[in-house]
Amino acid sequence: MLMSKKRWIHALSYEGILLLIMTLVLSYMFEMPVELTGSLGLAMAIISVFWNMLYNNLFEKLEGYLKLQRGIWVRILHAIGFEGGLLFISVPLIAYSLKLDFLNALLLDISITLCILVYTFIFQWCFDVIERKYSLGQT
Template sequence: MRSGLDRLRHAVLFEIIALGLVTPTASTLLGKEMDQTAAFAVGMCVIAMAWNGLYNWLFDVALLRAGKPLQPRSVSLRAFHAFMFEMGLFVVAVPFAMFMLDMTFMEGLMAEIGLVTFYLVYAYLFNWAYDYIFPMPGAEPAAQEMSVLAENGEGQ
């Protein structure tokens, strides 16, 4: 499993990159001031970082208890991981968006659907890149994952 410091690096990098992408885009699309969307984005960042650390630890524990290896991870497992992370965050994000951005329930819901769509793709790509750049000790993710993808017919 990854160390606590590695998990912290993962969460911080994930959120810093996301903040740089989401804040100006949300401001433009939602017609809100940049400082308002920045405050919302930072608040969501703090919430998401806490959830990220907890969720990834729980996910790894669940894999180990199920007798599954932590690496390599198939495309379908990565997609499931990203989807479940976003669904857990969604439960908190809608009311938070309503409060921070002065939105109705439907406006908050629609804004969060847009963010979840972005984050599903972003989380999948970020986690794949993170595992490639910072492999777990003793793992060679690029070679292992490519062979798993080839065996499962998912790399085509």
């Protein structure tokens, strides 16, 4: 198996819970059907995964070509490039799906990203507690 059972549980529960929260919150905020906000959330999750693979592949090639050392500045550039590229892709999708102008879609996307940062911290903390309690291990 390429990924451990723990990694699968982690990834699927992280994305599933995030998708559920995002779907319900956006549906409530914009008074839109959960089918629409859920589809938007799913599309953004899929785009994020593919962007992650593409961006990291290209970044690693550039990193090798320029013989960069993975220090703090390279990591900062990597993060800015990744998030900037993802914003470039997701803002038009949000604007179209939720019928927002560009500025409001950008502000919403930045807000979602900041909320995901908090969600990620809380999720990881809870996952660590559950993992210790139930010994999910690496199987």
